[in-house]
Amino acid sequence: MKKALLLIASIIIFINTTKVFSQNEVSGTVTYLFNYYQGNKADVGSKVYLIDSTMFSKIKNYENLKNYSLMNSKRFLANSCIKSLAEYNSENDYKKLIKQKEKLENKNKHLQEKNKEDYKNIVDDLKPFNKKIEDKKKELEKWTNDLQENKALTDDEWNIYCRKAAESLIDLSNSKNVKTNTANGLGMFTFKKVENGTYYVVIQSKNRSGLDVLSFMGKVYSKKIIVDNSDIDVSYNFTVN
Structure with a gap:
């Protein structure tokens, strides 16, 4: 009976350990709209950041960067x-x-x-x-x-919002705890051996820029992902908007 209980306990521990330390891939393809005649092209050289949610929340003004894509879309709408x-x-x-x-x-x-x-x-x-x-x-x-x-309605508020988001992006770029990648000649990136958990993916375009403080050096897209024993695709296309 004891042996049976020990066997069951070992199996449970093995399953839980496998789940926690499961290795996954976070990958995608980054493209940008070159023009309406030639369509999309690979956004070669774009920077991609993979940030653990716990670590991300410690970055100053991280919510401005986290919600930037959403707020930018709402301003467009x-x-x-x-x-x-x-x-x-x-x-x-x-x-x-x-x-x-x-x-x-x-x-x-x-x-x-x-x-x-x-x-x-x-x-x-x-x-x-x-x-x-x-x-x-x-x-x-x-x-x-x-x-x-979100204090992003007026042009003045939006400028302040973007400046804070830009400061957060600089902090991420200088952090040793953030995984970084660069889109290759096909616009593809891959993060291997990603453990289960909640992450944020931040992509900074190399070839499509914007007018605000944050996107002047390259438009930015962010997305929250949950890795749970599966590979995640975070492909994105930067448009002119």
């Missing part, structure tokens, strides 16, 4: 909403209906029996336009609220 709203409000059919509606309202003619039907038809015709505008306003509000919570 917010600006897209603003552009769409301007286009919606300038549509000829919409402007024409608004003008007709205001004309009846200003003259108060819609209260007269002969104009009630015309007024109702105009209001009905405006409903799909108004819904489209209202939906886009709600979407804009969502992005702006998220950006405001």
